[in-house]
Amino acid sequence: MRLHVRHHTQYHYPSAVVLAKHMAHLRPLDMAGQSVLAHELRISPEPAWRDDTPDAFGNWRTFFSLQSPHDALDVTADSVLTTAPPLALPESEPWPRVRAALQYHAHQPHQPAAEFIYPSPYIPRHDALAAYARKAFPAKRPLLQACRALMERIHQDCRYESASTDIHTPVLQALEQRKGVCQDFAHIMIGCLRSLGLPARYVSGYLLTQPPPGKPRLVGADASHAWVSVPYGGLWHDFDPTNNHCGTHRPSEEYVTLAVGRDFGDVSPLRGVIHGGGGHTLKVAVTVAPEDEFEALLG
Numbered sequence: 274m275r276l277h278v279r280h281h282t283q284y285h286y287p288s289a290v291v292l293a294k295h296m297a298h299l300r301p302l303d304m305a306g307q308s309v310l311a312h313e314l315r316i317s318p319e320p321a322w323r324d325d326t327p328d329a330f331g332n333w334r335t336f337f338s339l340q341s342p343h344d345a346l347d348v349t350a351d352s353v354l355t356t357a358p359p360l361a362l363p364e365s366e367p368w369p370r371v372r373a374a375l376q377y378h379a380h381q382p383h384q385p386a387a388e389f390i391y392p393s394p395y396i397p398r399h400d401a402l403a404a405y406a407r408k409a410f411p412a413k414r415p416l417l418q419a420c421r422a423l424m425e426r427i428h429q430d431c432r433y434e435s436a437s438t439d440i441h442t443p444v445l446q447a448l449e450q451r452k453g454v455c456q457d458f459a460h461i462m463i464g465c466l467r468s469l470g471l472p473a474r475y476v477s478g479y480l481l482t483q484p485p486p487g488k489p490r491l492v493g494a495d496a497s498h499a500w501v502s503v504p505y506g507g508l509w510h511d512f513d514p515t516n517n518h519c520g521t522h523r524p525s526e527e528y529v530t531l532a533v534g535r536d537f538g539d540v541s542p543l544r545g546v547i548h549g550g551g552g553h554t555l556k557v558a559v560t561v562a563p564e565d566e567f568e569a570l571l572g
Contacts, residue, residue, distance in 0.1 A: 274526050275310075277567035278479050279560045280350045280497070282543050286550035289342040295545030298477070298532040299350035300325075300333040305508075306357040306522040307530055317347040330474075332532035332540065348543060353564055356529060359520025365505050368416040372470045386504040389472035393535035396444055396460050396475075398468045405448060406465035416471070420503050420512055420519075423465060427458055427514035440537060456537055458514040459499040463536070466503065474502045474533050476511060477540040481527040481561045495559040497542060500524060502533060529561070 280299055300312050316323070320337035328334050339346070365371070375387045392398045409422035432452040440456065444464045447457035459475055466473040480498040500513035510521050511528070518524035532540035562570055 274356050274481070275564045276354055276356060276481060276529060277560075277562055277564045278350075278352045278354070278529055279558075279567075280479075280542065281558045281560075282346075282348045283556045284346040285554045286344050286547075286552070288549060288551040289344050290339070290346075290547045290550040291342055292548040293339040293343075293346070293545055295337055295339075295346075295348075295543060296541075297335045297337075297348065297350075297543045298328075298332055298540050299335065299348070299542055300531075301352050301354055301478070302332065302530050302532065304522070304530060306359065306526075307354060309352060309354045311351075311353040313351045315347075315349045315351075318343050328539075330532070330534050330539065332534070334532075342549075352529075354529065356523065356526045358526045359511070359523045362417045362421065362510055362519060362521060363506060363508075365415040365417040367413050368410055368419050368469075368471065369412060371416045371505065375472065376470075386472045389474045389504070389535065390467055390470060392467065394538050395536035396464045396467065399445060399464065400468070401445060401448065402461070402464040403468035405461075406469055410469060416505055417503070417510055420466070420510070423462060424501075424512040424514045424519060425517060427462055428517040431458055431461070431514070433458075433515060440541075455499045455513075455515040459501050460536060462501045462512065462514050466501075472504055474509075475536045475540065476500050476502050476530055476533050477537070477542070478531040479529040479559060479561050480516075481529075481563075495561045496557075497531075497559060498528070499537070500528075 301309050303309050321340040323337040325335050375384050406423055409426055410419045430451055434452045438447055438453040438457050444460045447453040448461050463473040478498055502509045502511050508521055511524050512519045513524040534540045
């Protein structure tokens with residue numbers, strides 16, 4: 274697929290912000306099955322300083338600073354890219370054998386994927402998460418088959434309900450209440466895997482959605498999305514517990530990978546520190562559409 278993604282963020286402040294420093298993760302990754310053909314990041318007011326650099330996980334991030342008083346911030350990212358269908362999940366070894374191979378052994382080669390086994394700021398390792406996962410992980414089940422079963426269980430048990438959580442809702446609370454949004458379901462699945470000693474990373478991105486039959490596609494009606502990626506055999510295999518889709522490299526060709534990390538905190542689309550402002554209001558509008566429809570959609 275050839276897609277156009279627009280991510281538009283607007284901040285309004287009741288009083289002037291005197292100084293601000295921000296970091297954005299808004300450029301999609303070039304990776305297996307996904308190629309970025311064009312990308313533009315527009316920032317208003319014009320930053321006094323800006324720097325684009327890769328982070329520790331290979332994502333592109335933009336640092337910028339605003340050094341003049343302003344009462345609004347407008348950030349628009351436009352990306353044109355192609356995505357390919359996922360590969361089918363391959364056969365895999367029993368998960369206890371995979372876990373054992375990733376454990377630390379003196380004088381043995383380092384396994385890069387092992388860094389995603391450890392707790393992270395938003396995702397603890399906890400007995401309650403391990404207990405929830407065990408039904409999907411009998412001792413001899415192949416790793417990727419077990420991950421698929423866990424994804425399906427979360428999809429079945431947890432209800433998607435916007436505004437039922439926020440970015441600071443603890444994973445254990447989201448698991449207990451059995452409702453949340455895509456970020457919560459991704460954090461739950463990652464926490465389950467890590468609590469069993471298995472690596473998993475957080476994927477931030479977008480999903481091409483279809484309007485109801487007979488209804489037009491709407492500008493800004495989409496949203497950021499999140500899912501889970503698990504390493505095996507030198508590849509990353511993606512699982513989306515929100516929509517119950519999975520595949521190697523991506524759950525389906527309608528998915529756009531923006532950034533990867535340990536949890537949401539590593540890949541927040543836009544964050545910053547400000548001096549002044551007195552609070553803020555925030556509006557985020559995301560539009561994902563086939564490129565040949567995008568210009569007509571905007572009118």
